[in-house]
Amino acid sequence: MNKFIKLIGFLVIILYGCALDSGKIEVENFESIDEHETVEKQEIMTDESELVKSQLVPMLEAIDNNDEEGFLEFQNSANSLFYKEQKRWMEDAIFKKEQGYTFSVNIGEVNLMSSEKGDMELIVNMKYQDKETQNKVIYSIAKLNNKWVIDDVPFKTISEGNIVVLYVSDLDEQALTVLREASDIVHLYNNEFGWDPKDITIKLYDSREQISATIPSFGTTGWNETGESLKLMIEPSEPTTSLSTLNILAHELSHQMLFDFSNDNVSLYIQEGFATLLQHVVEKDATGKLIINLNNLPYREHKLLSNRDLVFYSIDDLNKMDYNNAFEIYNLGFLLTDYLIKTQGFDTFLTMVKELKNEPYIDSRVEHKLQILSERTTRAIEKVYESTDQVSDGYINYFTNKK
DSSP, rough: OOOHHHHHHHHHHHHHHHHHHHHHHHHHHHHHHHHHHHHHHHHHHHHHHHHEEEHHHHHHHHTTTTTTTHHHHTTTTTTTTHHHHHHHHHHHHHHHHTTTOOEEEEEEEEESSOOOEEEEEEEEEEEETTTTEEEEEEEEEETTTTEEEEEOOOOEEEETTTTEEEEOTHHHHHHHHHHHHHHHHHHHHHHHOOOOOOOEEEESSSSSSHHHHTOSSSSOOOOTTTTTTTTEEOOOOSOOOOOHHHHOOOHHHHHHHHHHHSSOOOOOOHHHHHHHHHHHEEEEEEEEEEEEEEGGGHHHHHHTTOOOOOOOOHHHHHTTTTTEEEEEEEEEEEEEHHHHHHHHHHHHHHHHHHHHGSSOOOOOOOGHHHHHHHHHHHHHHHHHHHHHHHHHHHHHHHTTTTT
16 A cells, blocks of 8 residues: 555656646746737727727817817716716806816826726816916726716715715725714704705715816815715825814705705805804714704804904995805805894794795806896895895994904
8 A cells, every 4th residue: 555655656746747847838938928918918908098098089179169068978978967067067167268267178097997998087277367276087988889988986885865975995984974974964954944855965085186177176175066966075194083074064065955945046155154154053962963053153253353354245245246255255154144043043044045946946056147146145135134235234233343
């Protein structure tokens, strides 16, 4: 038996040695062939990427020529939310150029994962007066009906109830926090104001350049418009705290609430004023339950009133401002809204807002319909409160006496 085992062992060693020698040559030849095929494949993919890039050139030409229809031909219409946002993106690009912006778009690197899927870098260059920026975002691309089209950012997804959070891959922890906080705030607004929203989509980006390229904007960390997703920028290197997301979401979700209550007909300064107010009064009590604490308002008021740059504007003057007057729109809007709510309560304020529900919806971003919304809001204020002159005098005198 031992001899038999030794004989088998001897034969195995011989055969193993032979197989190893022969295999060496085969492996070396295989690696050489594989490297050659890899190089060839890379060259083919590079060539195909350049071909895809050239096929998307008409989209860039459509942007240059303010051709919305031509631009939308290169957007994935099956993704209805993204398609809507891209339509708004193009309208904003045209609007900005009319205002004197220098605006150009280029395609950066194109990477193909297959003959029908890949991703593409979009580079958005903007210049206005002394401000200049270059924002970049990576979009998925797909070949549909023999044509390459752009889809959304390659997001990951989590959801709870009617709230969906889409986020870039390095924001897993932050996305969970945002989903939890958004759900709690919607529940609070439902209890306090009777808001029962439909589906809410929140998109999270990890850089200012990413989110700004998708709007397009010089540089923003948050964006919210009717018919679009709520977009937020969150730094991946810093853990998102419950407090920071609570403040941000209290502000942004209040916009969606006013959109629903008014058919998106509230003036920009009332929108931002109300959102800023809720941002400062929504907090957690000792048990962790969300509440609205109006006792937080005096601190915010004092901070604004001590600002030397603060100049009071009447409602008529606020109505004449464009969206570039951020300081006045946010801060005077806050003081006006604060005054209305402190003197006559949330119910009266929301009655005024809901008066606007009867006005027709204008399917565009707020900055494109500023004057119309201001006129409609003025009528609603005068119907529920007093004349805008009286309301203006009231809030200016109220806070002048607090200075």
